[in-house]
Amino acid sequence: GQSLEQPSEVTAVEGAIVQINCTYQTSGFYGLSWYQQHDGGAPTFLSYNALDGLEETGRFSSFLSRSDSYGYLLLQELQMKDSASYFCAVRPGGGAGFQKLVFGTGTRLLVSP
């Protein structure tokens, strides 16, 4: 089986930097993804890491360490519109597992003025 752990809630102020951690246990591994979901909306793709290291996309960066089964999403210059839930997700390995995307339970980010 597989499991992902991420904090349930994180709070920060506008302009700050926040890091959302994700640790995972899977029977195989093909990459770690991050999705953003605003209240009442659909999840939208943010980033994907297949290899160790940092991927940067504008104000958002994502990091992966496969040896530690750990990744994080870094949000810089926080804005009020960044208040949302953030989900990490993994593609387990091994046969049909490769076709599935398994999500964590999500981290609710609250940005205050």
Add this chain to the structure above:
Amino acid sequence: NAGVTQTPKFQVLKTGQSMTLQCAQDMNHEYMSWYRQDPGMGLRLIHYSVGAGITDQGEVPNGYNVSRSTTEDFPLRLLSAAPSQTSVYFCASRAGVPPGANVLTFGAGSRLTVL
């Protein structure tokens, strides 16, 4: 492009009723899937398909049926609705090869209440 279109957006059923949630994508994606989202549970995979005529079970398939007769459509059927199936349902699709294979595109969701 419309992306992934789900209908209906809202539905109320009585226990034992049946219904079909529709999902269509216009991106020629090979892979399509259904997730349900419950408070505090994240997104859980119900069924998925890697192409027309091919479907497989996810984490929580019981009580749901799917079929994939065309590349575009992937309906989810509830044969006998139960209150435990009250949830928000998301359809999602992706390409079959990278880099698109690493990006799931979600529909807007269908909120189902079973009384």
